[in-house]
Amino acid sequence: MRILFTTYPERTHFLLLAPLAWALRTAGHEVRVAVQPKFADVVTQAGLTAVPIGTDRDLWQYLGRLKEMAHAKKEWTEEWTGSKEVGWPTPYAAAEWEPEDVDWDYLRNGYELQIGQWHKQSNVPMISSLVEFAQSWRPDLVVWEPTTYAGAIAARACGAAHARLLIGADVYGITRDHYLRLGAERPKDDRADPMADWLGSYARKYGFEFGEELITGQFTIDMLPPSLRMRANLNYLPLRYTPYGGPAVVPKWLSTPPERTRVAITMGLTVTDRAVGYPVDVQDLFDALGDLDIEIVATIVEEEQRKLARIPDNIRPVPYVPLQALLASCSAVIHHAGVGTLATTALQGLPQLSLPWDVDQPALAERLAAQGAGLAVHAAKATGEAVRENLLRLLNEPSFVQGAARLREEFLAMPTPNELVPRLEELVAEHRGDG
Known part of the structure; x- marks a missing residue:
């Protein structure tokens, strides 16, 4: 198989993806990692093949500009998180709330905020180039960092199976569950969905319809054990975490x-x-x-x-x-x-x-x-x-x-990356071309 990994340029996130990429490669599959050009060296230092795509844009640089505009860390924190408590930004803080405490307007407004301040900054520089590469290379599976929605778009555009590989608790999936639940209770003419509108515009551009998998994947790989994990109503695959911190020398x-x-x-x-x-x-x-x-x-x-x-x-x-x-x-x-x-x-x-x-x-x-x-x-x-x-x-x-x-x-007790490979092969056969 051909497997394409992708993430926006955040080193800690890539380090979580790398061991599974190695396992697939040593199982005989062809693996490439699509990232912004400035991040290619991080990929090659891990012994993996990088594909530079899109243009360089650093989310942290953008957030730094927001911070400068606020002139104070406290003001910036409140703008970014939607509250005076530092934690998950709006709307994802709702993942830790009781269902009865989650408010529709909080979620809708939060999605609108984060699409503009976070998700577009991470994805727009990559989408068109990633789709072009995927349509040319024709991967069987795309594995994407859970906010790199460009990976899901590219997978659907070329007919590949695709999966999120979580970088921690699945607050994105849980928040989406809340949104769909509350949306179903709204009048049909009052079910605004900023995420569906945004990702749906790319779906139509590349010839397919929006589906929830563009937000939460066809399946999700989770590295947290039962006592630590937070999950939505989705299909999860457990994966044992493999320690990897990049190139290093033991003193x-x-x-x-x-x-x-x-x-x-x-x-x-x-x-x-x-x-x-x-x-x-x-x-x-x-x-x-x-x-x-x-x-x-x-x-x-x-x-x-x-x-x-x-x-x-x-x-x-x-x-x-x-x-x-x-x-x-x-x-x-x-x-x-x-x-x-x-x-x-x-x-x-x-x-x-x-x-x-x-x-x-x-x-x-x-x-x-x-x-x-x-x-x-x-x-x-x-x-x-x-x-x-x-x-x-x-x-x-x-x-x-x-x-x-x-x-x-x-x-x-969780399966190692090598032990997970056969299950991924089965899921690719089940999902490739779906949608």
Whole structure:
């Protein structure tokens, strides 16, 4: 088969797609990854074949312009999220609400906002070029990042089967379920559907009719285990997360076992790649943890390290270290609850202290704590003292090690990328040409 992967240029999202692309390639299938030109090097560094498509447009650059227009982080946050709480932007915050609390106008207005401020910025630069390539190359399957709707459009335009590969909780599918449910209760002349109108215009352009699969795929690949996942009324395939952080070198000092209990601190790749700043006060954390009889390895970019007034003797700041290699020597991890970091930690069977800030991080952190594999403190409340108190609990209470072991078993029970390939082959045979 020919399989085409596509994502807008967000490195952390691509890193989640890469292991499945490798598995399909080693199974004998031809795999290509279609991305904006400036992102092609990220793909080739992973040993995959890149197809440059469209024009370069960075969603983060656009969001930066919004932030500058607002002149203040608080104002920008309220505009982007639709509320004073940092989290999923409108309308996707509704995915975490009870059905009776979800409002039609909130969803409709939220879709209109995000189509203009998010989805068009990510997709419009890619759509026409991606469709042209797909119609020429004729893939059997298109796998797309869940907001890269260009992938669904291209698949339908060339008759390929297609699937979303989730990058975390499926707030997009759940929100869409709410919208369809509430829409069915509206009068027929009052069922405005911004997503259907927008994607439907491309469907008509390329000779087919709008269908819900343009929003939620023919099927969805989910890397979260049962205790962490959030799902809609859709067809899901479980896939075990495979740790991959891109090209890396394991530092020599990691080959020596630590003399004291080692704890890792990481706030993820996105804040490093995009220089958006850490959601917690690093100096406050270091000061609060500096007198503990433990060794702390903190992945802090050099620019942020230079801002620190003090670095305690028990803390080793490093710009980057391969996470999987580091965690093999750790007893606990403090992190932002990004899905890649969380899953890598879970596969090591380590207790986790989550300091979530936005998107699905708070929801995942809450589920992680409920499962007993760790604790959670929202980044807005993550003072040094709060982090110290919760870290000591993780290190001293055996129940968290037991909970972490249970979570590890949940992850290990999911099929690996190689084990999923035969099922994907079956689904392609079922769906190719559908619609």
